[in-house]
Each structure stands twice: as C-alpha cells, then as structure tokens.
Amino acid sequence: MEKYITLPLTEEKIRDLQAGDYVYLTGTIYTARDAAHKRMTEAYEQGEGFPIDLTNQTIYYLGPTPAREGQVIGSAGPTTSSRMDKYTPLLLKNGLRGMIGKGKRSQEVMDAMAEEGAVYFAAVGGAGALLSKCIKKAEVVAYEDLGTEAIRRLEVENLPVITVIDCQKHNLYETAVEEFQRTESIRDY
Amino acid sequence: MRTIKTTDITRNIREMCMEANYTLSPDMKRRLEEAREQESGTLGLQILNQLSENMKIAEAEQIAICQDTGMAVVFIELGQEVYIEGGSLAEAIEEGIRQGYQDGFLRKSVVRDPILRENTGDNTPGVLHYEIVPGDQLKLTLAPKGFGSENMSRISMLKPADGIEGVKQAVIEAVSLAGPNACPPMVVGVGIGGTFEKCAFLAKKALTRNTDEPSNIPYVAELEAELLKRINQLGIGPGGLGGKTTALAVNIETYPTHIAGLPVAVNICCHVNRHVTRML
Known part of the structure; x- marks a missing residue:
C-alpha cells in the first residue's frame, strides 16, 4: 500500500504501518552512521546523554557526499544498517521510532522494535543522486568533526522508502523473496 | 625508453575519479536496461526504475551515483620501457585521488588506522596494485570500491576434491548471505586458484572486466x-525485495x-x- 506520512512518527502511525508498505516521508529526520552511533552510545554510558532528543525521531543511516554550490546536499542514499545493530536497542529504549537504511537487522533489534514500537524502512541503495532531490534542508547539529559521519538534521519532502520490518516483526526481506519464488515457479534450478 | 611525467599521471587519475563516480561504463548501463525489460517483481521493477532515473541525474548534474x-x-600496468619523470609514481597517483575526490565533491571515506579510525580527510591512500609488463605504456585502471558490497565478500580455501561443484556452492552461498546488504543487483567477481591473496586479487580484477566479454577459457565462460x-x-531481486535480477554479471578469473x-x-x-581505464 502507498502511504504518505508526516513526521514525527507516533506510536499510532507506527501501528498503522505494515511490512511492504511503500511510504513517502515528509518532515524532519536525522542522519547518523557508524562513528556517530559509537559516540552517542559512549556519551550516554558516561552520563552525558545524547546530543539530540530522540523522542519519536527517525534516523537515516547516511553519510552524504559534499554539496556543490547551490545544492542542499550531495548524493544521499542509505548505508548498510546491520553495522548499527549493536547500538540500536539503546536508542530505541530512548525514544527512537524510525530507522531508514538498507539490509538485514539482528534479532535483538527486531525484538527491541516490537517492544518499543518502532519501524524500519529501506531506501534504495545506490540511488543517492535521486534521493538527494527529496532533501530540502540539511544542517550539521552534532559531531561536526566527523565530516560525512556528523549528525545532520534534514528536512525531507516525500522521501520514498519501503517498510521492511514493522513493529510486529514482519520482515519483508524474508517474505518478498519467498513470495517471488512461489509465484515464479522456478523449475530448471 | 619513453618518458611519462608524474603531472600527467596525477591529472588523469583526478579526472578518472570523477568520471567513474558520475557515469557507469556502457556495458553496465546496458545490463541495467536489460534487467528492467525482464524484471517481473513488482517492487523489483520499481527499484530498477529508480536506479535508472538515478543514473540519469548523476550524469547530467555530475553528482555521485x-x-x-x-x-x-x-591497477597499474607499467611498461618496463617507461621512465617516470618528476617524482614518485605512487605519490602522483595519491595526489590524483586527493584532487579528484576534493574537486569532484566525492565523499572522503578512508580512515588512517583500522582500529583508531580517524578520517584522512582526502580519501587517500588508495589501494595500489602494480604489475610490470613489456612495452612502453602505462595502463591505469581506477575502480572506486564501495563497502556495502565489499563487506559481503568472502574467501574459501576449498580442497581439490571439492572441484567445480565446490566452487559453484561457494559463489552461490556468498551471494545468498549478501542478500539485501550488498545493494543488489550485484556484479560478482570471482577468483579461482593461485594462493590466498592471489585469488582475492583476481576476484577484484574480475570486476573491472567488460561484462560483454565472457572468459576466453570455454569452461570458465560456461561457468559464468x-x-x-x-x-x-x-529470487533476492533488486534491493533484496524479490525479483529476477539479483546479479547483472558474473566475471571469473583463474590462475594456476x-x-x-x-x-x-x-x-x-x-x-x-565503477571502473575507468586509461592508457598513457
């Protein structure tokens, strides 16, 4: 199903999303990838808290290319999410509602998503030039020294993503491939 | 003896970094178009259409794909009759990478130390493979390698008794495990033979071969x-969301x-x- 969602996400909006839904997101999201996740976790463990309030927020696993003059941002596609799995349950316990990336997630992440009420979207990997067109504003809000890995606040308009794991642990990566194999009747394997 | 200046090497590498990141080779574009014509997965086709659109925007606006x-x-193939004038060949190439990534608005993705992880800020150093060959030319092939897919690569030290069936199993298993993480549709580079490091080198080099040209060894071409x-x-399909197009090509290189x-x-x-070759 096609759905248009205005951010921030709420528990109610998340309950309505199912694996397989094609979603257009509009509103504020934050970027963070490997180094920012590590630093956020260390800051939390040292009692300093997170540099941004995660309540109902969505994180896009993204490290963009630099913007040319007149551009908001450079190429801006998703990176592989599983590298963030180690850090993700802590963020979910602290209010994170949505994640945008690509690729599989661990069982621990799926369990924490179901418990806290969160959703995992995939953006198309390798379509960074196209996806950059949906980003209307970009601003570094933390860890500027990390360069491309800094935390950025983005304003997005109709960012196209696919609901891969919903809050009931339905996983499109498993069901879509099974479904395709069933319908295609692959015989001469 | 033929003289090649380091400044020419730097200039070429600089241009090649940009060219490779904005435009795919004609054969890769053809593979993607063919996939679009054949794909029957609903989400799969939608994703291939996005990739095609993305490619056009990248080329027209000179944004990284x-x-x-x-x-x-x-990959550096240096003719043994070439004299490099003006300094170190390696430094000329690194300077080309530095300039290409800076001037081309490309991402700086390299950390100085694998454990300490401080970004070098200019995407150097690259990974340089040298080969000394006959002749008086310098052949440079630049292949900027993304790590979503690099992380899903594998080496298997099979036994001779595993034979060709063992090879097939190793390749299928690597692709299955990679699944959606490697941004399918993928290109699969395979190295068979040599030693531990040689087969990895061959697999990387295989990725730079034109996908229109099968191996010139008949049984290897059949295996591909x-x-x-x-x-x-x-059935992994584009984006790992189901479809016919999981790989666009399989390129295999072998060695004793x-x-x-x-x-x-x-x-x-x-x-x-991405790969661009120039002959100097």
Whole structure:
C-alpha cells in the first residue's frame, strides 16, 4: 500500500504501518552512521546523554557526499544498517521510532522494535543522486568533526522508502523473496 | 625508453575519479536496461526504475551515483620501457585521488588506522596494485570500491576434491548471505586458484572486466553463464525485495594453483560497478 506520512512518527502511525508498505516521508529526520552511533552510545554510558532528543525521531543511516554550490546536499542514499545493530536497542529504549537504511537487522533489534514500537524502512541503495532531490534542508547539529559521519538534521519532502520490518516483526526481506519464488515457479534450478 | 611525467599521471587519475563516480561504463548501463525489460517483481521493477532515473541525474548534474564513492583501487600496468619523470609514481597517483575526490565533491571515506579510525580527510591512500609488463605504456585502471558490497565478500580455501561443484556452492552461498546488504543487483567477481591473496586479487580484477566479454577459457565462460542463471533464480531481486535480477554479471578469473589447494574468492560489487581505464 502507498502511504504518505508526516513526521514525527507516533506510536499510532507506527501501528498503522505494515511490512511492504511503500511510504513517502515528509518532515524532519536525522542522519547518523557508524562513528556517530559509537559516540552517542559512549556519551550516554558516561552520563552525558545524547546530543539530540530522540523522542519519536527517525534516523537515516547516511553519510552524504559534499554539496556543490547551490545544492542542499550531495548524493544521499542509505548505508548498510546491520553495522548499527549493536547500538540500536539503546536508542530505541530512548525514544527512537524510525530507522531508514538498507539490509538485514539482528534479532535483538527486531525484538527491541516490537517492544518499543518502532519501524524500519529501506531506501534504495545506490540511488543517492535521486534521493538527494527529496532533501530540502540539511544542517550539521552534532559531531561536526566527523565530516560525512556528523549528525545532520534534514528536512525531507516525500522521501520514498519501503517498510521492511514493522513493529510486529514482519520482515519483508524474508517474505518478498519467498513470495517471488512461489509465484515464479522456478523449475530448471 | 619513453618518458611519462608524474603531472600527467596525477591529472588523469583526478579526472578518472570523477568520471567513474558520475557515469557507469556502457556495458553496465546496458545490463541495467536489460534487467528492467525482464524484471517481473513488482517492487523489483520499481527499484530498477529508480536506479535508472538515478543514473540519469548523476550524469547530467555530475553528482555521485552513490554517496559511497568508495576506496580508490588502482591497477597499474607499467611498461618496463617507461621512465617516470618528476617524482614518485605512487605519490602522483595519491595526489590524483586527493584532487579528484576534493574537486569532484566525492565523499572522503578512508580512515588512517583500522582500529583508531580517524578520517584522512582526502580519501587517500588508495589501494595500489602494480604489475610490470613489456612495452612502453602505462595502463591505469581506477575502480572506486564501495563497502556495502565489499563487506559481503568472502574467501574459501576449498580442497581439490571439492572441484567445480565446490566452487559453484561457494559463489552461490556468498551471494545468498549478501542478500539485501550488498545493494543488489550485484556484479560478482570471482577468483579461482593461485594462493590466498592471489585469488582475492583476481576476484577484484574480475570486476573491472567488460561484462560483454565472457572468459576466453570455454569452461570458465560456461561457468559464468551457469552461475549468473542460478544466482538469478534465488529470487533476492533488486534491493533484496524479490525479483529476477539479483546479479547483472558474473566475471571469473583463474590462475594456476598448488596441488593441495583450490582457493576461491568472491568479491561482490553492487550495481554501481565503477571502473575507468586509461592508457598513457
């Protein structure tokens, strides 16, 4: 199903999303990838808290290319999410509602998503030039020294993503491939 | 003896970094178009359409096709009758990478130390592979390698008794495990034979071969075709969301090996299989 969602996400909006839904997101999201996740976790463990309030927020696993003059941002596609799995349950316990990336997630992440009420979207990997067109504003809000890995606040308009794991642990990566194999009747394997 | 200036090498590498990151080679574009014509998965087709649109925007606006503009891998074939004038060949290449990534608005994705992880800020160093060959020319192939797919690559030290079936199994298994993480549709580079490091090198080099040209060893060409067919029967599809197009090509390179061994390396690349070659 096609759905248009205005951010921030709420528990109610998340309950309505199912694996397989094609979603257009509009509103504020934050970027963070490997180094920012590590630093956020260390800051939390040292009692300093997170540099941004995660309540109902969505994180896009993204490290963009630099913007040319007149551009908001450079190429801006998703990176592989599983590298963030180690850090993700802590963020979910602290209010994170949505994640945008690509690729599989661990069982621990799926369990924490179901418990806290969160959703995992995939953006198309390798379509960074196209996806950059949906980003209307970009601003570094933390860890500027990390360069491309800094935390950025983005304003997005109709960012196209696919609901891969919903809050009931339905996983499109498993069901879509099974479904395709069933319908295609692959015989001469 | 022929003289090649380091300034010419730097200028060429600089241009090649940009060219590779904004535009795919004609054969890769054809593979993607063919996939669009054949794909029957609903989401799969939608994703291939996005990739096609993305490619057009990247080329027209000179934006990187993918934000992971890779670690610069350079294959250097240096003719033994070439004299390099003006300093070190390696430094000339690194300077080209530095300028290309800076001036081309490409991402700086390299950390100085694998454990300490401080970004070098200019995407150097690259990974440089040298080969000394006959002649008086310098052949440079630049292949910026993204790590979503690099991370899903594998080496298997098979036994001779595992034979060709063992090789097939190793390749299929690597692709299956990679699944959606490697940004399918993928290009699969395979190295068979040599030693532990040689087969990895061959797998990487295989990715730079034109996908229109099968191996010139008949049984290897058949193996490439069979593996491509079997991989596309896995149903992983574009983005890992189901479809016929899991791989666009399988390229295999082989090398003599030891009586006790059968090394197989599988280097996976996403659909943004970037490589540019220039002859100086």
